[in-house]
Amino acid sequence: MIEQQLAQALQERQQAGLMRQRRQLETAQGASISVDGETLLGFASNDYLGLANHSSVVAAFTQAAKHYGVGSGASHLVNGHSREHHLLEEEIAAFTGRDRALLFSTGYMANFGTIMALLGQGDLVVEDKLNHASLLDGGLACGAKFRRYLHNDVASLEKTLALPGQRKLVVTDGVFSMDGDIAPLKEVVQSCRKNNAWLMVDDAHGIGVLGATGAGSLQYFGLSQQDVPILMGTLGKAAGGFGAFIAGSDVLIETLTQFARPYIYTTATPPAVAAANRAALEIIQHDSTRREHLAQLIAMFRAGAASLGVQLMDSFTAIQPVLLGSAQRTLSVAGTLQKQGILVGAIRPPTVPNGSARLRITLTANHSAEHIEQLLVALDFALKLHPATDLDNQGTA
Numbered sequence: 001m002i003e004q005q006l007a008q009a010l011q012e013r014q015q016a017g018l019m020r021q022r023r024q025l026e027t028a029q030g031a032s033i034s035v036d037g038e039t040l041l042g043f044a045s046n047d048y049l050g051l052a053n054h055s056s057v058v059a060a061f062t063q064a065a066k067h068y069g070v071g072s073g074a075s076h077l078v079n080g081h082s083r084e085h086h087l088l089e090e091e092i093a094a095f096t097g098r099d100r101a102l103l104f105s106t107g108y109m110a111n112f113g114t115i116m117a118l119l120g121q122g123d124l125v126v127e128d129k130l131n132h133a134s135l136l137d138g139g140l141a142c143g144a145k146f147r148r149y150l151h152n153d154v155a156s157l158e159k160t161l162a163l164p165g166q167r168k169l170v171v172t173d174g175v176f177s178m179d180g181d182i183a184p185l186k187e188v189v190q191s192c193r194k195n196n197a198w199l200m201v202d203d204a205h206g207i208g209v210l211g212a213t214g215a216g217s218l219q220y221f222g223l224s225q226q227d228v229p230i231l232m233g234t235l236g237k238a239a240g241g242f243g244a245f246i247a248g249s250d251v252l253i254e255t256l257t258q259f260a261r262p263y264i265y266t267t268a269t270p271p272a273v274a275a276a277n278r279a280a281l282e283i284i285q286h287d288s289t290r291r292e293h294l295a296q297l298i299a300m301f302r303a304g305a306a307s308l309g310v311q312l313m314d315s316f317t318a319i320q321p322v323l324l325g326s327a328q329r330t331l332s333v334a335g336t337l338q339k340q341g342i343l344v345g346a347i348r349p350p351t352v353p354n355g356s357a358r359l360r361i362t363l364t365a366n367h368s369a370e371h372i373e374q375l376l377v378a379l380d381f382a383l384k385l386h387p388a389t390d391l392d393n394q395g396t397a
């Protein structure tokens, strides 16, 4: 009976064009990748600075694996916290200008565990409508009153923050993962001050990409630990590795160390991963050429798209979505791009709201100007081959 119901739900998802599928990658991350036996130009990776296969990052990983072996062997609080983890935490704290940092095994766990540890019954958590699923899940599960405000709309935030709550926490992405736009953090900080609320920023897509030394959205806006007490970052995107961190005050970090269950009850990441993260952090901070190259490619892509009449979203980050409306059109355009040797993300509900399916194109420092040209030509062709229908324009699909 249960099995039949599950099969029915899967069939419905399939019929709506919303079935998610995995592909097999047969090469390292890079501009040119082999996927399911096909060589493609990849525009679907979060390896924004091209560090996932950088020689010194790989060397740091290999060296540490020779020393520590593969597994960490235990959770951080038992016996799995290595010197590499310790040094990485110290370096992240210095990099982000904060008292301390705490490593989590994944960004999902960092977000979920932090909100769960800080809030409970009688509290209020207020989140941007387009926040990452892990933030929304933490808000829903923590027992506090959970409210969402309109995307990047400070008036809507203010209204929501007026609701009662013992502790109030505002949570927003720094750079939104499916739209690529940046939260108006200065205004959000003001609003939190006025309403005596704490602020948590998930900068998974800002760290490494934004700011003079790659310290992310907060550096871009010139905001400190006093302005944004809780900063979350991931190490699996621009840092090219794996894992995540929360950075903030001593009290915050000690609270999470003692009470964040996804921190306490899971095996620490392998020490070699921490060593690779350290090498990547070094490059992020001291070599701005990758960031600058990426910024040039973004500008070039946007100018090229504008001249072809391709409508882009309001983003100057590495995430450059093309909003198409229906899941079907998105799949068709992505399929045509693939036939032309180009891989992009086809993002559909429930990852994005109904009627706002899109291509998620991500640019990285691995790309060249020629790659961007190729992408633009292919995109122009694919969009013309699959023009918008009423279904796309009504935003109902």
Ligand code: PMP
Binding pocket: 105, 106, 107, 108, 109, 111, 132, 134, 173, 177, 202, 204, 205, 234, 235, 236, 243, 244
């Ligand atoms: N926050 C945001 C904004 C993300 O995009 C992601 C990854 N998709 C995460 C958190 C989760 O990070 P991780 O992949 O390390 O679990």
